[in-house]
Amino acid sequence: MTPSSDLENLIALMAKLPGLGPRSARRAVLQLVKKRSLQLIPLADAMARVAETARECLNCGNIGTADLCPICESEKRGNGELCIVEDVADLWAMERAGVFKGRYHVLGGTLSALDAVGPEELRIPKLIDRVATEEIREVILALNATVDGQTTAHYIADQLEGRVSVTSLAQGVPIGGELDYLDDGTISAALKARKTL
């Protein structure tokens, strides 16, 4: 006889999370049961609360608790710069870096011929709409440096041509990176984009 059906159900659900498999889900659930009041109950409550309150910002696609996310709400962030990211995780990564002071637009993925993802599936029409109606000076493409990400970047740049200045994140050697461990593509991109010191 293995874990009770409630436990089994919880383990099966936990095992679906990214980064957890059946084995680590079992370990996590055992720890939760042992730390019931410190971890299990707060976690169940936090999940129920997020399930109730979390919603997509109608403007940019970020996750917040109201129709507009705090970034779209904030007057300070309306500096004319709009950063395009694939996913909310990328938006959070940009925010952690703490240098970008404008607003965001979350696409919700990348164009992909293989997966039949076209511009309508992403939030590209909404982006074009925002560029037309908001006061935006510069669109900064912060898409992942993958084939699909770069395809999407070129598509967006084409769509916005002539309406607004479009830039993209620099490619090169990451801070703390060692040349010996870098791929050829990164080194050649860094060499092409070299700067005078």
Place this chain on the structure above:
Amino acid sequence: MTPSSDLENLIALMAKLPGLGPRSARRAVLQLVKKRSLQLIPLADAMARVAETARECLNCGNIGTADLCPICESEKRGNGELCIVEDVADLWAMERAGVFKGRYHVLGGTLSALDAVGPEELRIPKLIDRVATEEIREVILALNATVDGQTTAHYIADQLEGRVSVTSLAQGVPIGGELDYLDDGTISAALKARKTL
């Protein structure tokens, strides 16, 4: 502005689970928010249910939903064999193997001089009590092959000497194991315990 405080709280709680760090907790929470009705709500419900129902078996220490776990309840499992494990995870591992047909006793850890864990902190008194009152022919020590595990095994064997037959899991080459990748200790244990074919 980073994730809302509800989300941040959920991420912080998820990051405390074994096998998840801040980064994977963020990924997991984002996936949960995206799959609200398929994953987030069922998971919150499953956790609340387990928090309410899960309890330790008064007899063996297994986790179940009643005073006695299904294994202690089942008449069939009372075959006179008692398997001693450190943790509920080990009990589940034994059950998955599906060959042991007796009952279990979960110690809840191992003796450890460094961490000041003595016999009273574990469920060793209860074990001695069970050996005295239940009809037990054989105590099978299935403790981890670590220093603390083996110290605990020797302590228990000493305590039970003369009252019941005490055995322990065989040590040797694991199924599918290659000698080249095994440590010296395992090879020498396997050689000492060699069998005629």
